[in-house]
Structures are given as structure tokens and as C-alpha cells.
Amino acid sequence: MGNWHKLTRDFYDRPTLDVARDLIGKILVHNRRGVVTSGVIVEVEAYIGESDPACHAAPGPTARNAPMYGRPGHAYVYLNYGIHSMMNIVTEAIGQPAAVLIRSLDPLEGSAVMRRRRSRKVKGRRAGGGRILPDHDLCRGPGNLTMAMGITLADNCADLLGDCLFVEDRRLPRHEISWSPRLGIRVGTEHPWRVFVVEHAAVSGSTGRSRRATR
DNA sequence: CGTTCGATGCACT
């Protein structure tokens, strides 16, 4: 299991906005007992420090946000709305709480597995609207992404230099990126800390909120 | 096209 080109600790031990920008175009990989799912990162958001009101570290250290204060290059996964796991990557030095939320991927490997996970029933309701999802919808949005990748609270605190959950550098062609305010938050909207690939079908949010036909 | 709203678990006040 050594033929991956994993990002090293130094990559994550940097200013969060730089890490966020540089994560675009990299590959997020989840390897669960040999079942591999992966995708190109096309949309992320930065959450930076106790002075960022939207950051979970805003109230200071708590039991939940402890991973954000820890070593860079680890996962911070938490449950939102009782339903969705949110996948973050811890950045910056120890004691400096910050992370990058992974919002959307363009699926690369394991799309069949992703589709199966997305169509699982959740408390009677069928996820994914019951329709056959196109690839670019499988990991579109942070809740959909974790469901498709099989990322759960069990992945909280995972070391991204390990073999289960990590980011690979494949030096794909450059994407055109853009910055915007973060989505779905009530405070901290003044910061343009969301980065995304322009005009990409797998990106969530305003430009693609309503159904688009194809790509 | 748009807006509203329920589901669902848990950290935090």
C-alpha cells in the first residue's frame, strides 16, 4: 500500500487559506478494508481560529473541537443536523485551531460503491432522491460526500498520513478556481473563504443550486 | 423558477 503519493505533514502545516487553495485538484482517498473510493477535490471551505465566528473553535477549546487544536494533517469529522458527517482537514500548527471543510469531489474510483451508499435508506427515506445519480452528483455537497465515501464519526482524528483516509497529489491539469463566502452559515459570511472550481458540475451552491441537465 | 420545512443526534448554554 505504498504506491500512493500522499501529501506530507508540511502541506497541512501552513496558513489555512493556502492549504484550502492547494487542496483543489488533489485526490481525497478513502480505503476501507480494500474498498477504495476517491475523487478530485473541487470545493472546500476554510475555518480559521477562535476569531472566526463560524469556526467550531470560536467558543474556545471544547471536547468536540479538540482535533482542530491538534496536529495538522488529521481529520476532524463531526455530525451536523443529526444526519450528516462533515469531513474536515486540520491545518496550521498545534494549538492554532483551523481546518478545511471538504465540500465536493469529482469521483474518480469507486463510483459504483458510492452510488450504492447514496441509495441506502435512512430511516425509511431513500437517500439520493431514489433516482440514478450521475457521477458528478455522488459527492456534491459535504453531506453527500461523506455518505458516498463512507466517512463517519469513526474517522474523526484519523491521521491523513495513514492508509485509510488521505490526500494524494497527482498533479492533474490546473483548474480555474474562484473564491466566495462560505455556504450555510449565519455568521462569518464576510469572509470569502470558500474555494471552488469554476463551472464544475460537482460543485454545490449558487451557480448550480437548481438542477442542471448535463455536462 | 422560488421558498419552506422536517428529519435527526448531539454539543453546548
Next chain:
DNA sequence: GTGCATCGAACGT
């Protein structure tokens, strides 16, 4: 008890 870094169904225009 309150409020989410969401999603998609249901309904209104």
C-alpha cells in the same frame, strides 16, 4: 432547551 458548516421533498408563483 437551542441550534446547527445539510438535504431533498413538498409546495407556492
